[in-house]
Amino acid sequence: MVRVASDTLNSRVPDGPLQQKWDKHLFDMKLVNPSNKRKFSVIVVGTGLAGGAAAASLGELGYNVKSFCFQDSPRRAHSIAAQGGINAAKNYQNDGDSVWRLFYDTLKGGDYRAREANVHRLAQVSNNIIDQCVAQGVPFAREYGGTLSNRSFGGAQVSRTFYCRGQTGQQLLLGAYQALMRQVSTGKVKLFARREMLELVIVDGLARGIVVRNLATGQLETHTADAVVLATGGYGNVYYLSTMAKGSNVTAAWRCARKGALFANPCYTQIHPTCIPVTGDYQSKLTLMSESLRNDGRVWVPSSKGDKRAPDQIPDTERDYYLERRYPSYGNLAPRDISSRAAKERCDAGHGVGETGLAVFLDFRDAIQRDGEDVVRKKYGNLFHMYNKITAEDPYKQPMRIFPAVHYTMGGLWVDYNLMSNVKGLYVLGEANFSDHGANRLGASALMQGLSDGYFVIPYTIGDHLATTKLEKIADDHPACLQAKKDAEDRITKLMGVQGKRSVDSFHRELGLLMWEKCGMARNRSGLEQVIGQIRDLREQYWKDVRVLGSGDTLNQSLEKAGRVADFMEFAELLAIDALNREESCGGHFREEYQTSEGEAARNDADYSYVAAWEFQSGGAEPILHKEPLVFENVKPSTRSYK
Amino acid sequence: MSTHLLNLNLRVWRQAGPNDQGGFKTYRLNGVSTHMSFLEMLDVLNEQLIAQKEEPVAFDHDCREGICGMCSLMINGQAHGPDNATTTCQLHMRRFKDGDTVTIEPWRAAAFPVLRDLVVDRSAFDRIISAGGFVSVNTGNAPDGNAILVPGVRQEVAMDGAACIGCGACVAACKNASAMLFVSAKVSQLAILPQGHPERNARVINMVAQMDKEGFGSCTNTSECEAACPAEVSVAHIARLNREYLRASIFAET
Numbered sequence A: 001m002v003r004v005a006s007d008t009l010n011s012r013v014p015d016g017p018l019q020q021k022w023d024k025h026l027f028d029m030k031l032v033n034p035s036n037k038r039k040f041s042v043i044v045v046g047t048g049l050a051g052g053a054a055a056a057s058l059g060e061l062g063y064n065v066k067s068f069c070f071q072d073s074p075r076r077a078h079s080i081a082a083q084g085g086i087n088a089a090k091n092y093q094n095d096g097d098s099v100w101r102l103f104y105d106t107l108k109g110g111d112y113r114a115r116e117a118n119v120h121r122l123a124q125v126s127n128n129i130i131d132q133c134v135a136q137g138v139p140f141a142r143e144y145g146g147t148l149s150n151r152s153f154g155g156a157q158v159s160r161t162f163y164c165r166g167q168t169g170q171q172l173l174l175g176a177y178q179a180l181m182r183q184v185s186t187g188k189v190k191l192f193a194r195r196e197m198l199e200l201v202i203v204d205g206l207a208r209g210i211v212v213r214n215l216a217t218g219q220l221e222t223h224t225a226d227a228v229v230l231a232t233g234g235y236g237n238v239y240y241l242s243t244m245a246k247g248s249n250v251t252a253a254w255r256c257a258r259k260g261a262l263f264a265n266p267c268y269t270q271i272h273p274t275c276i277p278v279t280g281d282y283q284s285k286l287t288l289m290s291e292s293l294r295n296d297g298r299v300w301v302p303s304s305k306g307d308k309r310a311p312d313q314i315p316d317t318e319r320d321y322y323l324e325r326r327y328p329s330y331g332n333l334a335p336r337d338i339s340s341r342a343a344k345e346r347c348d349a350g351h352g353v354g355e356t357g358l359a360v361f362l363d364f365r366d367a368i369q370r371d372g373e374d375v376v377r378k379k380y381g382n383l384f385h386m387y388n389k390i391t392a393e394d395p396y397k398q399p400m401r402i403f404p405a406v407h408y409t410m411g412g413l414w415v416d417y418n419l420m421s422n423v424k425g426l427y428v429l430g431e432a433n434f435s436d437h438g439a440n441r442l443g444a445s446a447l448m449q450g451l452s453d454g455y456f457v458i459p460y461t462i463g464d465h466l467a468t469t470k471l472e473k474i475a476d477d478h479p480a481c482l483q484a485k486k487d488a489e490d491r492i493t494k495l496m497g498v499q500g501k502r503s504v505d506s507f508h509r510e511l512g513l514l515m516w517e518k519c520g521m522a523r524n525r526s527g528l529e530q531v532i533g534q535i536r537d538l539r540e541q542y543w544k545d546v547r548v549l550g551s552g553d554t555l556n557q558s559l560e561k562a563g564r565v566a567d568f569m570e571f572a573e574l575l576a577i578d579a580l581n582r583e584e585s586c587g588g589h590f591r592e593e594y595q596t597s598e599g600e601a602a603r604n605d606a607d608y609s610y611v612a613a614w615e616f617q618s619g620g621a622e623p624i625l626h627k628e629p630l631v632f633e634n635v636k637p638s639t640r641s642y643k
Numbered sequence B: 001m002s003t004h005l006l007n008l009n010l011r012v013w014r015q016a017g018p019n020d021q022g023g024f025k026t027y028r029l030n031g032v033s034t035h036m037s038f039l040e041m042l043d044v045l046n047e048q049l050i051a052q053k054e055e056p057v058a059f060d061h062d063c064r065e066g067i068c069g070m071c072s073l074m075i076n077g078q079a080h081g082p083d084n085a086t087t088t089c090q091l092h093m094r095r096f097k098d099g100d101t102v103t104i105e106p107w108r109a110a111a112f113p114v115l116r117d118l119v120v121d122r123s124a125f126d127r128i129i130s131a132g133g134f135v136s137v138n139t140g141n142a143p144d145g146n147a148i149l150v151p152g153v154r155q156e157v158a159m160d161g162a163a164c165i166g167c168g169a170c171v172a173a174c175k176n177a178s179a180m181l182f183v184s185a186k187v188s189q190l191a192i193l194p195q196g197h198p199e200r201n202a203r204v205i206n207m208v209a210q211m212d213k214e215g216f217g218s219c220t221n222t223s224e225c226e227a228a229c230p231a232e233v234s235v236a237h238i239a240r241l242n243r244e245y246l247r248a249s250i251f252a253e254t
């Protein structure tokens, strides 16, 4: 039985009509006057869209900012890899879009498991994001006459996605990075690259600093500030294989969770329908083929089981365009969770293609016939090139083979409307928090959220905290700092001291496989109960048998990985516990026991319309569940239908 | 897509730290699948080394999909290996033959000191961007996106420059270790777009000055950079940088 806290969480959503909440809140919050801003310092961990935008904007306002990332440059945060685009409610296409429609689509897309007021604010500021990025010189695609172009993404019937070829994330991130580097040149932001956050420092209940390891030298460093902003991305690598970057980790968030920050909805993971299938057991990561491809690509499998003919030998009458068949009004642009499960269903039924039978076709034949190869190349050239690099097949000539893969994590540290966690002074932005996407994220909305949090929310909400909180000066030798540093040191010593026989990667792969099989696209009670035990066993083995060579005081990539995997081993258990607790299917969380006769997710609003925020307990004790009831004042949760 | 297995001799640069001399070590690696990426091949080598209690080879990488610019490596003397328009992480072992000897080194340039094995310090690039590779517009100061019109064709040229992933292959491939292609990609993008015009002169002067200060060599137009560039940034951007520089030297306010 899960231990449930008696109080419910307060999301601090302002009163008043939905459309006026944010404006009213902006007025109600306390301000730090311009000349006082230079007296405050802020640590921003992460330089992706969320952290990069935050650090730059806070620097512009006059705060003293320290910015951290584990890569060698802030420009390499994994936001760089986003391909397809970013949503905004500009209605430039005159197709009936509005702030309200973007809000509605996003909330519905999240299967009514997101916080209504946050989603509305997101839709409201979406337009400012596009303006800001254009002004920075982000080269969004344009029409001949010079106006901005749009494309369509899943879960929407309007064309509201802005893009830069197939590399939108790269261009948005470089925009934020350049704004950040401008603040570095003014001295308002100090940059700390190749640093990994290993501990949070809490003094008198307030987040006041971090301990990082300098990955180039191995030295541990303590940094203090008046507030800490965490924008460290998603935890998809708990599955080992995912579309995340190799260094993406849960460490920063998990270290905060261990110090009392609540971790919300860890079981909400997104499996993206269109990724390049796995080819061998040496495979180190999975590559996404952007959802934007479904604007023109049609998804199909052979109608008859085990049909091994080459795709061009299979006539249209013997093809099953199953998304168009099952979801006629959204067709190939059905949302991700639904498209992924539909692919799994076809493969499980024996219709899968390719060597392993774990793939479906994404076919551009009709688009090429209709528009010509050049038009298709202009839109998707770099994705086709990437596909060809990896598979040695030519998608202009034969359909792509694709399969679902772990891609995004909707869960994250719990935050209130101000994006502050339950630990005062600790803010969490971007993919690292939980707030805006509910149980399923729609395409092109993570970039929007990261930039909204970084450019347009945190610059205001952090001021309220700094202006109203008594903050004593603290130095690196404060007992809380020394203790945090010692904790980090001890863990490194312990990891190096195991001197076992198995590599870190071999453990990580094993954990990932367990999670994928028992806690992936489909979950059930007995599998989850079993996997919790298996994770515990594996973790125990890890601490007995992991082999980390070299030393702690040099650049040591095995040690970096070892620390991350140790945290994944703990976090994986929480993910499974959350999945077990949520006895319903919603969005990316599909419990086999809870489905309709047509195989669609059966949500249970009566019992599970809440955010599950978990409090870590030391000594291996079960975590405590805190609930934030979800209140829908403006939209009545309905059964999600894309038929 | 059939699979073959390769047996390879790997000559890998090993260097314990910035002050160590470093040198090549040769490893035999058998049974490498042709479907593997080059970095997956190095993963397998590292697993083998760990099993033998030898410290694994350090190399930079993150996204493994050709966009973050973190991976590097000189492979048989070529930056990012033999394929055009391809980063090391996107290079696949099907490009190699059974029995090949493959030499793997870090980027070599005075401005990119080696930290360990194949890992180098490229922070000089960040400092060059910091010197002027931006548009000075604070958050909240922007007009409507469509208030600034950019013809689709110009937009495409700007995007060609903006596509640079900041990997440093251009520097590594150049006999002078010049960073001109990298610098020109940013100068050119922001010179083409109207948003970049107000700071155009100062930008090119300051970025070039920083580039010189970091110790990169000068450009003698050999175009090795373009051949090595995984993002297909063209030397036409260098020509544009030179025009911008000239223009700025004439018109700069002093």
Ligand SMILES: Cc1cc2nc3c(=O)[nH]c(=O)nc-3n(C[C@H](O)[C@H](O)[C@H](O)COP(=O)(O)OP(=O)(O)OC[C@H]3O[C@@H](n4cnc5c(N)ncnc54)[C@H](O)[C@@H]3O)c2cc1C
Residues within 6 Å of the ligand: A045, A046, A047, A048, A049, A050, A051, A068, A069, A070, A071, A074, A076, A077, A078, A079, A080, A081, A082, A083, A084, A085, A086, A168, A169, A195, A196, A197, A198, A231, A232, A233, A234, A243, A244, A245, A248, A249, A251, A252, A288, A290, A407, A408, A429, A430, A431, A432, A443, A444, A445, A446, A447, A448, A450
């Ligand atoms: C392949 C791919 C394609 C995508 N395409 C789209 C798309 O088209 N549209 C869309 O809206 N979304 C897309 N997404 C999702 C979106 O890109 C991400 O959710 C978003 O960019 C995350 O931004 P972020 O700022 O929260 O984190 P990230 O960009 O992941 O940045 C994390 C930062 O935290 C730092 N960090 C992490 N851990 C530590 C630590 N322990 N110590 C110190 N620093 C740390 C990292 O160095 C990095 O700077 C895509 C995602 C992927 C993987």
Ligand code: SF4
Residues within 6 Å of the ligand: B163, B164, B165, B166, B167, B168, B169, B170, B171, B181, B182, B185, B225, B228, B229, B230, B231, B232, B233
């Ligand atoms: S110009 Fe090309 S080679 Fe040089 S840093 Fe940019 S992407 Fe790399």
Ligand code: FES
Residues within 6 Å of the ligand: B060, B061, B062, B063, B064, B065, B066, B067, B068, B069, B070, B071, B087, B088, B089, B090
């Ligand atoms: S690892 Fe990111 S470009 Fe190669």
